[in-house]
Amino acid sequence: MRKAILSAVLVALATGTVARAETLRIEGSSTVGPIADAFAEYFKSVNPGLEITVNKNGSGNGATALIEGRCDIAAMSRFMSPDEFAKAVANKVYPVAWTIAMDGICVVVHPSNPVKALTSAQVRDIYMGKITNWSQVGGSNTPIVVISRDTSSGTYETFETLVMKKQPMAQGVEYVNANPQAQARVKTTAGAIGYVGLGFLEGVKVVPIDGVRPTKQTVANGTYPLSRPLFLFTNGFPKLGSIPFKFVTFYLSEKGQELVEAKDFVPVTNY
Amino acid sequence: MKLRFRGQLDRVFTIATGLSVVLLTLVLLAILGPMVYRGSSAVFFQGTVEFRKMQKNLFGRGDEQALHAEVAETEKVRQQVYEMIDAFKKGVDVEALSEQVRQIHRQFGQDLRDRNLPAGEYTRLRELTRQIRDKLEAAFRSQDINEIKRLVGEVLKDESNPQLKGTSAEKLFAIARQFLQAAGQIDLGKHQEYALALQEAEGILFHSEALPGLLGPRPGEPPAPLVMLRYGATRWDQAQTLLDRFLWVEHWVEEKPGEPLVLQRKPRAELFPEPLRPLFTYVEQNAGKMLHPRRTVYWQFLRDDNVNSHYFGGIGPEILGTMLITVVGMLFVIPLGIISAAYLVECASDGWTMRIIRMGINTLAGVPSIVFGLFGLAFFVLFLFPLLGFAPRPCILAASMTLAVLTLPVMIRASEEAIRSVPATYKEGSLALGASRFHTFIAVTFPAALPGILTGVILSLSRIAGETAPILFTGAVSLGAVPRSLFDPTRTLSYGSYDMAVGDRLGMMVPHNQYGMVVTLVLLILILNGAAIMLRTRVFKKLRGH
Numbered sequence: 001m002r003k004a005i006l007s008a009v010l011v012a013l014a015t016g017t018v019a020r021a022e023t024l025r026i027e028g029s030s031t032v033g034p035i036a037d038a039f040a041e042y043f044k045s046v047n048p049g050l051e052i053t054v055n056k057n058g059s060g061n062g063a064t065a066l067i068e069g070r071c072d073i074a075a076m077s078r079f080m081s082p083d084e085f086a087k088a089v090a091n092k093v094y095p096v097a098w099t100i101a102m103d104g105i106c107v108v109v110h111p112s113n114p115v116k117a118l119t120s121a122q123v124r125d126i127y128m129g130k131i132t133n134w135s136q137v138g139g140s141n142t143p144i145v146v147i148s149r150d151t152s153s154g155t156y157e158t159f160e161t162l163v164m165k166k167q168p169m170a171q172g173v174e175y176v177n178a179n180p181q182a183q184a185r186v187k188t189t190a191g192a193i194g195y196v197g198l199g200f201l202e203g204v205k206v207v208p209i210d211g212v213r214p215t216k217q218t219v220a221n222g223t224y225p226l227s228r229p230l231f232l233f234t235n236g237f238p239k240l241g242s243i244p245f246k247f248v249t250f251y252l253s254e255k256g257q258e259l260v261e262a263k264d265f266v267p268v269t270n271y
Numbered sequence: 272m273k274l275r276f277r278g279q280l281d282r283v284f285t286i287a288t289g290l291s292v293v294l295l296t297l298v299l300l301a302i303l304g305p306m307v308y309r310g311s312s313a314v315f316f317q318g319t320v321e322f323r324k325m326q327k328n329l330f331g332r333g334d335e336q337a338l339h340a341e342v343a344e345t346e347k348v349r350q351q352v353y354e355m356i357d358a359f360k361k362g363v364d365v366e367a368l369s370e371q372v373r374q375i376h377r378q379f380g381q382d383l384r385d386r387n388l389p390a391g392e393y394t395r396l397r398e399l400t401r402q403i404r405d406k407l408e409a410a411f412r413s414q415d416i417n418e419i420k421r422l423v424g425e426v427l428k429d430e431s432n433p434q435l436k437g438t439s440a441e442k443l444f445a446i447a448r449q450f451l452q453a454a455g456q457i458d459l460g461k462h463q464e465y466a467l468a469l470q471e472a473e474g475i476l477f478h479s480e481a482l483p484g485l486l487g488p489r490p491g492e493p494p495a496p497l498v499m500l501r502y503g504a505t506r507w508d509q510a511q512t513l514l515d516r517f518l519w520v521e522h523w524v525e526e527k528p529g530e531p532l533v534l535q536r537k538p539r540a541e542l543f544p545e546p547l548r549p550l551f552t553y554v555e556q557n558a559g560k561m562l563h564p565r566r567t568v569y570w571q572f573l574r575d576d577n578v579n580s581h582y583f584g585g586i587g588p589e590i591l592g593t594m595l596i597t598v599v600g601m602l603f604v605i606p607l608g609i610i611s612a613a614y615l616v617e618c619a620s621d622g623w624t625m626r627i628i629r630m631g632i633n634t635l636a637g638v639p640s641i642v643f644g645l646f647g648l649a650f651f652v653l654f655l656f657p658l659l660g661f662a663p664r665p666c667i668l669a670a671s672m673t674l675a676v677l678t679l680p681v682m683i684r685a686s687e688e689a690i691r692s693v694p695a696t697y698k699e700g701s702l703a704l705g706a707s708r709f710h711t712f713i714a715v716t717f718p719a720a721l722p723g724i725l726t727g728v729i730l731s732l733s734r735i736a737g738e739t740a741p742i743l744f745t746g747a748v749s750l751g752a753v754p755r756s757l758f759d760p761t762r763t764l765s766y767g768s769y770d771m772a773v774g775d776r777l778g779m780m781v782p783h784n785q786y787g788m789v790v791t792l793v794l795l796i797l798i799l800n801g802a803a804i805m806l807r808t809r810v811f812k813k814l815r816g817h
Contacts, residue, residue, distance in 0.1 A: 025664070034775040037580050037750050038497060053751035053760055055665075056774055057743055068653065070664055111523045112531040140531045178773030190531060199776050205523070258496040264776070 023051040024243055028062020028075035029154055030178065031197060032230045035101060036075050038259045039250055043243075050243060059154040066233055067091050072244050074233040077103070077154030098232040100251040102266040103197050104219035105159055105226040108183070108204040110190045115139040117208045120163050120225055126193060127163070129170025134191065146170065147185050147194035150177045158228045159195055195226075199264030219266045230265065306790055313585075313787025317507035318567030320345050321487055325502045329578055330571070341563060348560045349486055355550045358453060365411035368450060372443060376404045379440045400440050403429060407447055416454060423451045456546065482554075484513045486561060499582040499777075506783070507564035514558050518551055572787060576753070580777050581767075581784045586791060588753045592761030593736055593795065596671050596746070599757065600735040603675035605728060608682030612724075613712060615683070616690045636680035641740040647673030648744040661758065668757040670746025677741050678731035685730060689723020690716060719814065725807040732803060733796050739765040749774065764792040 024043075026036050033056035040052040055071075062074035063084045068091070080088070080095055088095050107123055109115060115138055118126075125131045126144055135141045148169060149156040160166060176182050176194075183200040186192040196204075198214065206214060210225055218224035238245040250256040257267035320341050326332040360367075379400050383393050403426050410422040429435065430444045487503035488495060495501050504510035520539045523532035540551035554561075575585035619625045651669040656662065693716050701711040717724075739747075747766035754761040771778035771785045778785050 030774050033749065034580065034777075037775070040750055041498075041579065042496075051752040053748040055748045055760075056770060061744070068663075070652075112534070114525060114529070114532050135529070140529055142531065180773065180776060180779055183776075184779075202776075255496060262495070262497045262500060 022049065022243060023053065024073070024247060025053050025055075025071040026073045026075055026232075027055045027057065027065040027071040029059040029077040029230075030056040031077040031103065031154060032059075032075035032100075032232070034199075034263050035230070035260060035265060036073075036232075038263055039247060039256065042255065042259060043247060043250070047243070058152060060152070063088075063095075063233070066095065066235060067093050069093070069235075072234070073247065076231045076233060077228070078157050079231065080233060094236045095233045096235075096237050098234070098248040098251070099229045099268055100232055100248070100256075101230045101260045102219050102268060103228055103230055104214040104224050104266070105155060105162075105195050105228065106198060106201060106214045107193065107195050107207050107209055107226070108186050108201065109193050109207055110186060111203070111205045112190050113139055113142075113205060115207060117211060119210050123163050123193075123209065124165065124167065127169050127173065128167055129172060142191040145189050145192040146173045147182055147189075147192055148173045148175050149179075149182060149195070150175045153177070155179070155195070155197065159226070162226050162228075197264070198266070216261075216266045220268070229268075303793070306786060306793070309783065310786040310788075310790025312508070312783045313790075314569050314572050316567055316569070316783070317564040318569070319503070319505055319507055319510060319562035319564050321503040321562065322505035322567065324487075325505055325583055329498070329583065330575060332571070345561050345563055346490065348557050351557075352482075352486070352550065352554060352561075353489060355553065356547070358456075359546050368411050368446065369408050372404050372407050372446060375439060375442050375446075376400050379438060382439055396434060399429065399432070399435075400443070403440075403443055407443065407450075410447075410450065419451065419454050423447045482517060485510055485517060485554075485558070497579055499579040502583075504562065505583070507562070510558065510562055510564070514555070518555055573791065577784075580750070580775050581771055581788075582777050582781055586764065586767065586784075586788050589762045589764045589767045589788065590791065590795065592667070592747075592754060592763045593765070593792070595667055595754065595757075595761060596674065596742065596763060597732065597736045597799070599667060599671035600674040600678070601728070601732060603672060604678050604682050604731050604735070607675070608679055608727065608731070609686050609717075609724060611679075611683045612686035612690055613717075615687050617708065617712060617716075632680045632683055636684070639740075640677060640738055641743070643673055643677040644741040644744050647676070647741055652745060665744065665746045665748075665760050666758045667746050667754055667761050670742040670761075671757075673741045673745045674735045674738060677738065678734045681734065682727045682731045685727025686720070686724045689720035689727070692723065693719040718810075722807050722811045722814070725803060725810065729800050729803045729807075732799050736796050736799065737765055737792065739769050742766060764788055764795065768792065 024040075026040070028036075033054060036054050040054055044050055044052060056075075059074075059076040059078055062071070062076050063080055065071040066074035067084065067088045074095075079097065085095060107118065113134065115134060118137060122131065122137050126137075127146060127148065129146075131137060131144065133141065133143055146169075149159070174185070176185055179196050179200045182194045182196050183202075183204060186194040186196075187203040194204075198219070208214075212218050212224045214224045214226070219227045232248050234244055234248055238248065251260060251268065257269070260267045320338075323333050323338055324342065327335070327338055380397055383396055388396070406422045406426050410419045410426075413419050413422070426447045427444060435441060483489075483500070483503070485504050488501065504513055518539055519536050520542065522535045522537060524535050526533050538551070540548045543551075569585075572585035573590060574587040576588055577584040577586065615625070615629070619628075647669060648665070651672050652665055653663050656664075656669070697715050697719055698711055701715045702708070706714065742763060743766065746760050747763050748760045749762065749766065749770040751760055751762060768785065768789050771788065
């Protein structure tokens with residue numbers, strides 16, 4: 001038994017020196033991850049020799065990985081921060097951004113909630129704990145259960161910038177660490193409010209913000225106040241015709257846009 | 272008196288321990304039972320014809336001819352659905368019809384030009400189809416069935432015209448006939464209302480998840496960009512959920528102002544005009560015939576690669592990755608752990624340094640696993656690999672080494688206890704016979720301590736196979752090729768389960784695959800542990816001389 005394992009490992013080690021096919025490494029946001037997955041699957045089907053790895057451990061880690069040269073493409077749900085840029089340039093990495101899709105952050109409530117619309121100021125007050133009952137914003141007499149994404153997610157950061165205007169959230173806010181969890185929590189709790197991406201609206205009620213309902217149109221043209229672009233970052237402008245180039249420009253093709261749409265994001269142009 | 276009390280206390284103790292065992296078993300069953308049940312549905316389920324189509328196309332499995340026959344059979348039943356909606360459309364979607372007629376007229380003009388006819392002839396034929404076009408358009412707009420009959424009748428007179436025979440203009444007559452037939456069946460006064468209903472019906476039938484989710488895209492449509500959209504419901508349980516969504520609408524309505532809304536379920540058919548309603552009854556009654564559910568054992572779940580982020584397919588690469596990481600990790604942990612323990616017991620004097628080392632080991636055992644993950648990234652991947660001339664990238668080797676560091680304290684503690692509990696007389700006997708200290712350890716102490724050491728192996732094994740955080744940065748990916756060497760990153764069951772739970776909404780759409788992955792991980796650890804426990808029993812028996 002032990003001999004068998006040992007020889008298996010030795011064989012594995014030996015084959016490590018065999019020439020490897022071209023590999024494209026993508027790291028970063030768990031929001032952009034699904035698009036990267038879909039693109040990667042399509043790319044592998046048209047380039048059989050190509051290997052693509054996708055790792056979804058957050059926008060921040062994607063940026064760090066690109067700066068440290070651990071990946072070819074960083075997927076990010078926010079733009080690179082000035083700090084990250086400075087570090088990158090100091091490391092002789094020159095980040096180039098590719099906006100591959102748009103995403104809307106939808107404020108959602110339990111479907112039994114009669115509230116019809118909210119303003120971003122009201123949402124901010126709810127998250128700051130100034131408004132604690134739905135009757136204060138035209139709903140029924142139900143205490144508000146406030147759900148937020150964890151503070152390390154790009155979605156939180158966008159929400160913090162666009163809605164909270166950098167004001168701190170209240171003590172009682174409940175933090176969940178992914179879109180599916182936020183959706184499930186709101187879906188099962190009367191009186192809950194949360195925010196999720198466009199693809200997670202089943203079983204919850206979307207509330208228009210400042211009179212605008214998040215749809216593909218309002219997100220794409222930016223009228224919906226909680227719209228954000230999703231990015232891929234490369235180190236410098238990739239060589240024309242190379243695999244990374246094809247990958248980051250794939251969103252411009254009809255096929256790419258269809259995939260973006262099939263994954264419930266908004267393509268950047270009307271194809 | 273005192274004696275009786277003592278007896279009763281004993282009995283209470285026996286009952287209490289017995290109860291706690293029962294309780295523990297129940298808790299275990301309550302946690303594992305539903306999980307195993309739902310997880311097993313990834314392998315055992317009622318598969319539909321869509322499942323067999325998918326298996327054939329994606330994995331090349333199944334009998335081609337039997338599948339063809341089955342597909343033809345189900346397609347026949349499905350065709351009715353599409354025909355029903357098409358028939359309704361013919362009478363209602365007059366704009367599409369007008370556009371079609373205009374297109375044919377244009378095409379006919381193009382064809383005539385290519386034929387190089389004399390100028391007079393060309394103008395006459397062109398005029399003829401223009402008249403037909405105008406009459407048809409008038410008929411489409413009309414809400415009076417008699418007028419429609421008259422106009423279409425006039426159009427159909429030209430059908431015998433030999434100059435139109437065999438040309439593209441012939442299609443006009445087919446459209447005229449179909450329209451006449453459809454117009455006879457619907458209430459023309461409700462044209463507007465129907466047109467709106469049609470828009471909604473088309474939305475539900477061809478664009479939402481309801482019907483395409485059930486039956487897959489309509490035959491003849493261009494293939495969808497994502498593989499998962501090319502098939503209908505592959506499982507009968509999934510089909511029933513979708514069928515329910517297709518047949519019923521959920522509405523949240525206000526009963527009293529200022530109160531929470533109340534859920535109401537209404538048959539979807541009620542929202543549609545009369546001519547479309549039979550469609551819903553038809554789908555409800557013939558769902559079985561359209562999908563052919565059949566008992567399926569999809570054991571290849573444990574072997575197949577996944578398609579579209581685990582929407583289809585199995586967890587083969589994940590199982591392989593987990594095994595690889597575990598085995599390689601154990602290769603580091605076992606020798607290192609035993610050697611360190613042997614040193615701590617046999618060689619080290621009980622001094623100040625030793626106490627610090629021991630405290631360090633104990634502290635390490637309590638450090639959160641993500642810290643080890645970050646350490647692994649910083650030390651193995653970014654520092655050690657470039658130093659040794661390897662590319663600084665996450666891989667199986669780095670992940671295994673990180674996990675080895677993580678479980679080393681457990682292994683050292685268990686082995687230390689085991690070695691320490693070997694009776695001193697064994698060692699003394701060996702030393703008295705003239706054996707060296709090293710030889711004594713190899714030949715006497717180590718075999719006697721082996722069962723205890725194996726306990727340590729079992730504990731570290733489970734930990735290594737199940738940890739997620741340490742491999743997050745050091746070797747796990749959510750999508751990637753099957754590893755071909757230890758310097759490739761890999762997918763694993765633990766990280767895969769995490770990824771499915773937090774990444775996409777697909778995890779929620781295919782809970783059976785998610786549960787399947789988790790249960791496989793649990794079973795894999797159970798099997799590995801079982802093997803180790805069996806080994807321990809055998810060693811133990813051997814030691815006792817049986």
